[in-house]
Amino acid sequence: MHFSIPDTQECKDDSGSSYTSYNMYINGVFHCSVRFRQLHQFHEQLKKEFGASSLPPFPPKKFLPLSPPQVEERRNMLEHYVQLVSQDTEIANSERFNGFLLSAQQETQKEEAERVTLDVFLMNGHKIVVNILSTDQTEDVLEKVASQIEIPDQYVYYFGIFLVRKEEGGDNSIVRKFQDFESPYISLKAANKEGVHRIVLRKSFWDSSFDDDLMDNKITMNLLYVQTVSDIERQWILATKDQLKHLATLNQKGSKKEYLRLARTLKYYNYIQFRPCNTDYPNPNSRVLIAAGNKELNFRVQVDNQMKEGSFKITRMKCWRITTTFPDDQEEGTKDSKPNLELSFEYLMARDSLKWITITSEQAMLMSMSLQAMVDELIMKKQGRKFKKPSDRLKNPSRGVVSGFGTNRQSSYANGELPQDIMEENQNEEQSAINKAMGSMKKISDKLSKSSSKADNGLTENTAFEGIGDDDL
Incomplete structure (x- = not known):
């Protein structure tokens, strides 16, 4: 984070x-x-x-x-x-x-706990409506969605809920995955002040071998199928004309498993595609298409009127960082000033040869979180651990919060009923102590460093970094 x-x-x-x-x-x-x-x-x-x-x-x-x-x-x-x-x-x-x-x-956000409905979408636009508390955290919402569409418990955390933005061209772009420290309902309300967003259910793993676990269950197999069809239609997954024709035939026959088996052989299956951006590799200010998946960042760069492709394996990234900058012609606090986000990673190009590579993209934070998620999953597999299940979580925990933040307020209710203590919250002395005057929030660009100065949000060391040995050269 x-x-x-x-x-x-x-x-x-x-x-x-x-x-x-x-x-x-x-x-x-x-x-x-x-x-x-x-x-x-x-x-x-x-x-x-x-x-x-x-x-x-x-x-x-x-x-x-x-x-x-x-x-x-x-x-x-x-x-x-x-x-x-x-x-x-x-x-x-x-x-x-x-x-x-x-x-x-x-x-x-001055959000009191109340019963609300929340729309959660699949990638094909199908809507799932769940009844939640407005203050329910991400895992509570995910589990309620999973229960409603009958995802088996052992597969719930193969999926995640994501914030997706509707772009001007009609496409949808992933903004980020919701984290457990937030309320999706509150976060969605805040995001919609600056555009049209929705919550989408997607699979939340990077290693396509985990697909095998989901293929034998009708519900989870259908979720994989819906996402895969969407990714092929939006050309996140690339296919030849013959492959597309074969996929269309399988789709018409309703042969979903065969469709998925073929799709898994295609380029960029199980990748996230990012919008075009700039990088300093191989040349300064190179225009690049970046995709994350299969334990790598994949680059497609225009060089000498040719599209050249290369990959950067996560096991060769020693560390990475997010930096915020302003272009030289912008001044701090000006109306049109907008910071640039940069993702920089230190890459082991050869033995004893490390090189910093920088990507400038408004999706740099999503790229960074994707790297971290791929590393975490790789470590999980190496240690032989499994995805957690709803039963692994503490239900109705006394959360560690401080005074002024609703001490020991519970955020998860198994029966979906609004608890009596929240119904009577306005009469609760503790609630009267909550600060009501936080004021309006400021945008991150308002007081960041001036042009050409950088605000480094911390260096992330890669626990999956592997040096190059003689056999690799």
């Missing part, structure tokens, strides 16, 4: 007192605004659960009002703290960590 706190805002609480709120972005998307004291209380709870030695230093308290330079210094220190904490997988995967982020999102 990529955390940043690029800016702050001045707010007033219920008593009229002013305070500074820190805007937190996760994977390039605004997530929440938090006060210093809330982050400090969160730090104290992490110390109790994981020990002080496992945590980085937390910015010290100040007893006098902060000057603007001191606020900026604290913002930078808090950003660094959250980035370091999130790199500890034990902490980042804990109920304490995810519960804090989920509750912070809920309070920032």
